[in-house]
Amino acid sequence: MTTEGFRVLDEKSLIDYIKAIPSLASKLGNQVDNLKVKEVGDGYLNFVYIVISPSSSIVIKQAVPYVRLIGESWPLTKERSYYEAIALKRQHGLSPKHVPEVYHFDRTMSVIGMQYIEPPHIILRKDLIAGVEYPLLAQHMAEFLANTLFYTSLLYLTTTQHKSAVVEFCGNVDLCRLTEQVVFSDPYKVSQYNRWTSPYLDSDAEAVRNDKVLKLEVAELKSKFCERTQALIHSDLHAGSVMVTHESTQVIDPEFAFYGPMGFDVGAFIGNLFLAYFAQDGHATQENERKAYKAWITDTIADTWNLFYKKFTSLWDIHKEGPGEAYLYEIYNDVWEDVKQKYMIDLFHDSLGFGAAKMIRRIVGVAHVEDFESITDPVKRADCERRALDFAKNLMKKRRSFNTITDVISTAL
Ligand code: ADP
Ligand code: SR1
Ligand code: MG
Ligand code: MG
Ligand code: MG
Missing domain, CATH: 3.30.200.20 (Phosphorylase Kinase; domain 1)
Structure with a gap:
């Protein structure tokens, strides 16, 4: 232009x-x-x-x-x-x-x-740091994710409609390339832009660069991000792209949008909640240990995935005999529950992998998150970041072994 x-x-x-x-x-x-x-x-x-x-x-x-x-x-x-x-x-x-x-x-x-998304709407990340609970957040995010992902996928569209929608967003290549670089490449190599809480995390950052298993996994995720045109994804769905009140949840800032893997959005949101979770110990005080708040975050993670699963599969059921061409009901009606289960478990594992990648980039890549940056004591900050990093590395490597979000959460506690 x-x-x-x-x-x-x-x-x-x-x-x-x-x-x-x-x-x-x-x-x-x-x-x-x-x-x-x-x-x-x-x-x-x-x-x-x-x-x-x-x-x-x-x-x-x-x-x-x-x-x-x-x-x-x-x-x-x-x-x-x-x-x-x-x-x-x-x-x-x-x-x-x-x-x-x-x-x-x-x-x-x-x-x-x-x-204008009016006050008292506030950027979600700010209140995850302040320790404010939002009871409808999971339900609203599950609705947003299910509606935007299902209706732009081949579960709802014909291949002709889907291909022209893919074309419409293909030109957003420079923003995709930025994500390819800062999420999937730079954290795994020496880059002038990378930073971390040094010197405390120097060996952790080096370990990421030298972890052969991790690098094989991130290579697979990067390929999927570049190759898969599964749905119209927001593609920058972190806690700074969501504004909240107790009654309302608003998603802003989809400038990275393109047809990509659904799990990149689901994972971004869940991964950012895990970042907030691991930052809580850095915000704890004698008066407020943040124990109850950590439990609220993990409940919100579980509810987000479980409600998303429910809403997404119910949209699929409603439209099973509609125009969507990926799984023609006349062929799959006798294995319908199996089809849905297989699709959703693959999406779950994608979400875990992408969520882990989004966590890792926020600790050893160029762009960090206020959840950790606002912890002024570098020793305390590095300690929180290291636990988040170790959790994310394990999640990326072992993502296929998890069947439920509760199992994932239990590895964070
Ligand atoms: P960037 O693309 O630079 O990240 P954002 O779209 O995230 O920009 O917007 C930056 C900030 O501007 C947000 O964190 C929020 O505080 C404010 N903002 C953006 N859009 C709106 C809106 N529609 N209503 C109210 N505030 C907004
Ligand atoms: C230079 S990286 C900047 C980051 O900010 C955006 O919101 C995206 O997350 C991008 O990766
Ligand atoms: Mg933004
Ligand atoms: Mg933006
Ligand atoms: Mg991110």
Whole structure:
């Protein structure tokens, strides 16, 4: 895509931009004379502004042609904004209660105008650190995952529909390549971008690079990530991509979306809950040991998988004689329960493998998570990270030996 006509917005120039776009002005009640604008981007890639008029608020997100975390020395296509916009629209259509609405998209400027997810919504990761429980989180995430994954797969679509949907997202190759690098490659080799809590984890990072069994497993997962077009996946579904209240769960930031393996999304979410779990000892105080909170996290992990399983297979049952072409019911009706069970156990093992890869990259790769980063004592932080890393390495290697999520959780306790 051309860079002609592109300019980086700031809090001031954004106001003039909005004034010239009727659809955005109207979302602000056409009260655009006294707009307040605040940049709130806390992600690693983009700029996000909350725009407040006397009557309402919207969010404007702009992609710049580089990785914000590193700077202009790491170029990254601003076309990611296009894929984020089309993924948000698709996911909002499939799971409207859990995805914000898109109001405006400008491909030249890489600008998305979208629904403001209002306070008290907060980024999930922040409250996993603070120790706040969200009783509906697992149910809502299971719904989001089941709806977005099932309805974009060959269990629901014809092969003709599915192939054209795959093509639509094929161009998001640079974002896929970023994941290939920072999740599946860099943590397993010497890379200028890798970091860890040094010197405490120096030998742990080296052990990852020298672990032949682990490297064979991650090679298999990387191939699956690159080759499998199973469903439209969010592809960056960590705890910073979910906003929550006690009643509501909203999934944002699908700029990495493409047709990939379902387990990459399920695993990302579960893996990030495990990261939060292993960070709890670093946040414990004498008054609050975080024991009950750790139990809530593991219950949420179990509920997420079990509710996802239930919702996904029930969608499959409802649509078993529909257009989906992967398992024609007329052929498989006599082995229907076996078909579902086999599909779901494979998906479970994929999810465990990808979840483990997402944990490992957050400990010895370029982009870390606040769960650990906010533990100020490096000895304590390294101790939490090491336990998370050891758990994830074992999970990746032994993933095929697990039949239930409860068995997986028991290896973390
Ligand atoms: P990045 O792609 O850089 O990670 P995100 O889309 O994750 O950017 O957004 C960064 C931050 O902006 C989020 O952590 C959240 O605090 C805020 N944010 C993003 N989208 C919205 C929204 N629709 N409503 C409210 N806040 C949002
Ligand atoms: C340079 S890696 C930046 C990371 O931030 C994004 O949210 C993705 O997780 C990506 O891997
Ligand atoms: Mg983000
Ligand atoms: Mg993002
Ligand atoms: Mg991750």
